[in-house]
Each structure stands twice: as structure tokens, then as C-alpha cells.
Amino acid sequence: MKTDVGREEKEVFAAYLVKNHLKRSEQREVILDTFLRSERHLSVDDLLQLVQKRRPDIGRTTVYRTLKLLQSAGLAQELVLQGQTRFEREYKRQHHDHFICKSCGEIFEFSSAEIERIQDEIAADIGFVIDGHRHQIFGYCRDCAADAKARPEARR
Ligand SMILES: [Zn+2]
Ligand SMILES: [Zn+2]
Structure with a gap:
């Protein structure tokens, strides 16, 4: 260790x-x-x-x-x-957001300067002062999506 x-x-x-x-x-x-x-x-x-x-x-x-x-x-x-x-x-980590697999619970991190920039622009347009945000995107990871494809009846 x-x-x-x-x-x-x-x-x-x-x-x-x-x-x-x-x-x-x-x-x-x-x-x-x-x-x-x-x-x-x-x-x-x-x-x-x-x-x-x-x-x-x-x-x-x-x-x-x-x-x-x-x-x-x-x-x-x-x-x-x-x-x-x-x-x-949290300490000294860069801001990031999450993809969450609804099937196995796996969590993937992502960050996009472009998404951050666009939301800043939209906020500025309406005079909204952003104090923080969290994007959580739900769906299926590659493995679970492949499983569901193999067994379409199992897909909820
Ligand atoms: Zn999964
Ligand atoms: Zn994270």
C-alpha cells in the first residue's frame, strides 16, 4: 500500500x-x-x-x-x-458532471468546457447568477446497453 x-x-x-x-x-x-x-x-x-x-x-x-x-x-x-x-x-478536484447507468449503477465522470460556456451564456441572457450546477445524465452503460440489445424483452 x-x-x-x-x-x-x-x-x-x-x-x-x-x-x-x-x-x-x-x-x-x-x-x-x-x-x-x-x-x-x-x-x-x-x-x-x-x-x-x-x-x-x-x-x-x-x-x-x-x-x-x-x-x-x-x-x-x-x-x-x-x-x-x-x-x-472534492479537494482541489476540477468540476465535473456524471453519467449514471440505471442498470448496473456505474458512474462515469465528464466535463465539457463547451457545455459550461453555453450554460453561462444562457444564464447571462436572463440575468441569472449561477451559483453551481449538477448534471446527472441517466441511461445505460455500454455493457448494459449491449445486454439489453441481446435480450430486448428484459429492457424496461
Ligand atoms: Zn451498466
Ligand atoms: Zn464524480
Whole structure:
């Protein structure tokens, strides 16, 4: 295992805990480290499962609370994708949007300067001040689309 994963994020989190008079705990460190290594869009239960491979004694509540702390510290972003709350790395990441496969749940990231530019133009036209946005595009990934083609009756 690489030991220097997310060193900067770990420093940010340590500083956040100090600033908010929260104690630094080994459990929180394991949760953060696991989160940073996964590079994915994790539900609380996804992260819990990964964390428990390393530390079976860490419970769901601790994982959830730590994720909320990471969010407050600017290290994690919460996303609600198809009704499920997920978290992804946030720190110093470029803005991006998501494609979500309705069949297998796979999530693909994309970013397009052109889409961003067009929406800025449309907003400017109506004097709308954009404060943020999230595009979630639903459909079927390549594998699931191929499956559905092979079994047309299975397609909803
Ligand atoms: Zn799929
Ligand atoms: Zn993402």
C-alpha cells in the first residue's frame, strides 16, 4: 500500500479537527485513508464495507459522521444519485458532471468546457447568477446497453 495517498488532504483534515476542537482519532484516520484510496463515488455502506476490511470494529455511525466531517472540511462532496447518497473526493478536484447507468449503477465522470460556456451564456441572457450546477445524465452503460440489445424483452 502506498503510504502517501492524499497527504495534503490528511493535513487539511487534521487542521480542520484542531480548528473545530475535535479530537484526532485513529478510526477517523482509517476512514479518511480508505476514502481517499477508493477514488470512487461511495455510499456510506460502500465505504463501511471497505473500512471494515481493515478495521471490523468501526461502525456505520462513525463512518457516516466522519464523511459529514470530511464534507464540512471541503474534502468530500455529497451527491444524491438516483435517490442514493454518495460521496466523492472534492479537494482541489476540477468540476465535473456524471453519467449514471440505471442498470448496473456505474458512474462515469465528464466535463465539457463547451457545455459550461453555453450554460453561462444562457444564464447571462436572463440575468441569472449561477451559483453551481449538477448534471446527472441517466441511461445505460455500454455493457448494459449491449445486454439489453441481446435480450430486448428484459429492457424496461
Ligand atoms: Zn451498466
Ligand atoms: Zn464524480
